[in-house]
Amino acid sequence: MQKPIKKVVIAGGGTAGWMAATLLKKVLGEMIAVELVESEDIGIVGVGEATIPPIQIFNKFIGLDEKEFLRETNGTIKLAIQFENWRVKGESYLHTFGAPGTNMGFCNFQHYWLRAYREGMKTSLWDYDLNYLCCKEGKFNIINTQNPMYDMPYAYHFDSALYGKYLRKLSEAAGVVRTEGIIDKIKVDETTGYITELKLKSGKQIEGDLFIDCTGIRKLLIGQTLNVEYEDWSHWLAANSAIAVPTERHAQTAPYTRSIAHDIGWQWRIPLTHRNGNGIVYSTDYMSDDEALERLMGNLDTKPLADPRQIKFQTGRTTKQWHKNVIAVGLASGFLEPLESTSIHLIQSAVVRLLKIFPHEGITESAVNTFNAESKTEYETIRDFIILHYFVNERDDSQFWQDMRNLPIPQRLQDKIDVFRDVGGLFDEQHDIFRDASWLQVMLGQGIEPKDFHPAANVPSGDELRAMLNKVQIAKQQPLAKLMPHDEFLQRYTGV
Template sequence: MTPIKKVVILGGGTAGWLSAALLKKVLGTVVDIELVESDAIGTVGVGEATIPPIRLLNQVLGINEADFLRETKATIKLAIKFENWRAQGDSYYHSFGAPGRSLTFCHFHHLWLRARQQFGDMTPIWDYDLNYLCAEAGKFAPITAKDPILELPYAYHFDAGLYAAFLRKFSEPMGVVRTEGMVEQVTQHYNGHIKSLVLKDGREVKGDLFIDCSGFVSLLLQRKLGVGYDDWSHVLPCDRAWAVPTERFEKTLPYTRSIAHEAGWQWRIPLQHRNGNGMVFSSAHCTEQQALDLLMGNLQSTAVADPKLIKFKTGRARKQWHHNVVAVGLSSGFLEPLESTSIHLVQSGIVRLLKMFPHHGIEPATVAEYNKQSEAEFVYIRDFLLLHYHETERTDSQFWRDMRQLQIPDSLKHKIELFQADGSIFREQHDLFHDGSWLQVMLGQGLLPRDYHPLADTFSDTQLKDMLKSIKAIKQEPLAKLFSHDEFLRRACGA
């Protein structure tokens, strides 16, 4: 029962410096924080898209949004556009908003379903979503409205390397100590806890709690403590990604593009100074050269660096916290970047640790609860990603035929069957994705409920039509007042 007075973070990058910044900001002088990293070790650094909780993180840290946008070359993200996922030529959005206005006991989509079934109203549900409307129009400005129907949730695209540097510049003045060096040896106490990191030059960095941000290497959690890994590649077989930056487009889209191909998918992420591009693919269905050729042939702007190949295995460490080591970031597991969850998992891992931070010693019950919540979060994200792949009409390649025939987890099977029966969606406690997210992807992938909630029948046909017309008009009203995305960025960054 050693009191936790010093935290040692192994590894920099987004995971390391985000962990350092948040721990120091919240715990202050209660603990000392030392971050060990080596300039000789590169970072993956392609995770340039985020989801809305990052805004709360920045607020907790006290980060000024204009400074953040300017220094990380960030742009606004309102949604992800999925192209060719349901079928070739088909597209839909997973926006951060929610369509329409829900009733107390009945989500809006039940009203939409009744209108569709009873009088053939084929208006896409996204026409009632402000995030979608702004994404399509290329417009954005923060909206402060009393009516929740006009909320415009957003996140960011940014340069991950610049973000790590920004966080370092933020963290060191607060008292985070950075130590440059390569780890040569890891020592342990008699009980298995990590005692220290011994660097190549002989220096020894001791700590009471260690945060493993060493990436796929997972130097502490896997190589030293050997916790094991749950391999999920049997349901998420993509195990490679090519990444390459290109020149920016003249017009900056306020959303990520996810474009499905015959053995995986391509991302396109707009930044202020360049585009991020990548091809995620299954090496069992496509060679590395074929994937590279496909990516380079679909860039639409000139590459500004050589392509970089990243190899990974989807899954999670069997324990994210073991002994006195907590793994954060890629060392804790990896779920491909389809829904931009990697940076959020760093954030949620540290927030979870802060909520359970050991004071006078590490208690087994605390560790068990941390691991239980971490596992649940990973499982729900896995199911959400798998939904995109499994519920498809594509049969044009072996990859998509295999994905259609997968034996999906019971948890996802139940969620799909429930939605198809009567449109019900119930969010689990540790599920990152809200009802609106599940709704948009299930509808986008071609799932349609057979029935709707009976509350939708409490309105006459005329009342329902008038209500839908009114909600649609309310959602469209702000568009004329918003800046273009590029004009917002110019104003926000002081250019």
């Protein structure tokens, strides 16, 4: 007989631990006790400063006031990621959170644009994207309208350490118990293989029914104790190191992240209200740590505020993110380089997935299997999206980029590239967090031009097609006059 879940113990704090604690307590209330164990002596990776739009759903559900949230975390607005030098050096494109154009009926907007482009119209696909237009003008405001033409999805840049502290304050107020201490021993039931107790160096013993492993890349519970294997993806994603350093903020705060490709990897620039986040992601198979540090420090555009910090990682995933009575969340569940700002979202989706099938009366095989299957698919779809950026490149300035171009990519990704290249087709998949508009922008941005477009795009006459597209373009530009510079918005909205 399975044991009812009355107490959840979260091992580790940081963004993962406190997001899990906050959501569990918000959804289940007094139904369960939640205790989080963390130590001030153990550092956190804490480079996840850029997010994607679903974090708005999380924040609203737990009751965060957006203005207070931005103030508490030194947050800014994120409309897109600008990819520089990824296809070839000197070229850039934006992957925005918006969708170019509008609903045109049976076939997607890009097919009409493709036909017009082939017939000599010079507008780019991004000219029909409100997020892109706002990025180029550095503007933003919250548009209160139900008209999908003016839909402008956004996320945030924020200090992840401050976000964790903010959530801790809310969690403790809601009844989550925080225990300070370093985990020394973990007790496992010899019959069931379940973890039953964490023993701290202080001697304190913490019992629980369900354990959430938020110990980061150490994987203290899921890996070191339960010996769940780790699936290595470094043959697809070669990067195994990062160096991060904060710098002074810019005079003007861009509403987008920058991802700048170098000859051996890429560099991020993330604008916050009090500083910029910077870092370089690279592979030691192609460049030494010292060379990477020199490359990073030589490409900063504002003054450093602290010493650089190095992070070592292995891209991949824990093969069973739920095993026995332990669920891995955050970096304990896997690591994907932060190219598309997915690390915080993976925390959110894991906790939401758990709560949808929460085993109140006892852990069942069906719940575990469902959780693991969905987690696997989600990780793999994000992995494939990241591989796409590397694989579809035309750079010839280094062995690194040539090797990336010759990767033996997953079949699913190859099929997706092929159908887009052949007929301009894109299809959403259930557990892929990136919708077809995201795949569209990256594929076009990386230089994949479809050979054909949908025949429905041939229905309007040439004049009718140009008039349709011109009408959409004018409509997309209409809100710009009423928007304000990003910094002005932040100041007015947050009062800081």
